[in-house]
Amino acid sequence: MNEQKSDNSVSLPDPHMRVNLSEERLRNYLEVVRELGVAFDLLDDHVVITDPDGNIIYMNEAAERNTGFFREEAFGKNPADLWGGNMSQEFYERMWQRIKVEKLPFVGEARNRKKDGTEYWQELHISPVLWENGDIKFFIGVEPNITKKKEKEKFREEFSSMLGHQLKSPLTSYKWALEWLSKEGNLTGDQKEMIHALYEQNESLVNLVGDLLTYARIGSVSELKKSEIDLVKEIETIIERARAKHSQVAFSFSKGDGPLLCTSYASLVSQVFTNIIFNAAEYSDAEMGTVDLFLGREDNTIFFSCKDNGIGIPPEDQERIFLKFFRASNALKTKGKGTGLGLFIVKMITDNLGWDVSFESPLEHSRGTVFYVRIPMVS
CATH class of the missing domain: 3.30.450.20 (PAS domain)
Known part of the structure; x- marks a missing residue:
């Protein structure tokens, strides 16, 4: 005192x-x-x-x-x-x-x-x-x-910074080289397939490093600054990025009336919605994928939902879906790549911010999964 x-x-x-x-x-x-x-x-x-x-x-x-x-x-x-x-x-x-x-x-x-x-x-x-x-x-x-705890946090932050520099730079260089070889390398069909497989593996490593850095950063949110966030604009920006990566998926976004704002940590809020929306697009129907999003007010919260028409989450896997490095059994079969950290990070951030995240799967009378995020109006 x-x-x-x-x-x-x-x-x-x-x-x-x-x-x-x-x-x-x-x-x-x-x-x-x-x-x-x-x-x-x-x-x-x-x-x-x-x-x-x-x-x-x-x-x-x-x-x-x-x-x-x-x-x-x-x-x-x-x-x-x-x-x-x-x-x-x-x-x-x-x-x-x-x-x-x-x-x-x-x-x-x-x-x-x-x-x-x-x-x-x-x-x-x-x-x-x-x-x-x-x-x-x-x-x-x-x-x-809590001196020992703070020393561990400092070490984690310094290690994360080093990790990001030492790993992300060469991985990005490999990505550019593989892209150039694929387009300009005058390769045979088999060689292109091999380059594409290497490119996919490199992308998985890039995503894993990014997820690990995000995970490390969550423990030190007290160091970040809060700002007012327009959630509609944030989600629209993420949808555009998801649409560019998943051109076969049809996205829809419904909004409630009035401004939908929260005061929080911008980078972490973006990570929550990015992980949920990209995850929905990734696991939506392979031929006619749809992702339907909603943002509005419900009771004393800002309410967000993200519904896909994909493979769903098997009942036996649902209790573990937010665990670190866990991937549902059907996801392992249909999608080889993935870090198993996306939803774990969503859960960590929402718990840290005092938000609530939940899901339903499979949906009644339909396929797919819907994720819900509830943000207290005071956030």
């Missing part, structure tokens, strides 16, 4: 606006939290309790180990004077708005600094405890150390 102004407005730490805790008030608070402290000392996670102005009135033994500060030197002080205050102004404004003005729990990740100067990361779970009249009694912060 970090400091703020003494009224209900929120701000970055400002020592001149701080409300200091007198020795008498500190003693009174220590009596109030004494019984809580007995239980919290048994926890392995860092726990801090502060008064309504952010002054420390209790910290457990795990917090001492985590920060390097003893309780006696921390009592009555603000965490920002000791180990905090290293995040952006926006972060602390959101935190204080949530816990002091709205009086609701706050969850976030913060970079802090130990007494010896070592930086570390904590996952903050801060909850206000209220008096009977609704005033704030004190704040309880349960703040586990």
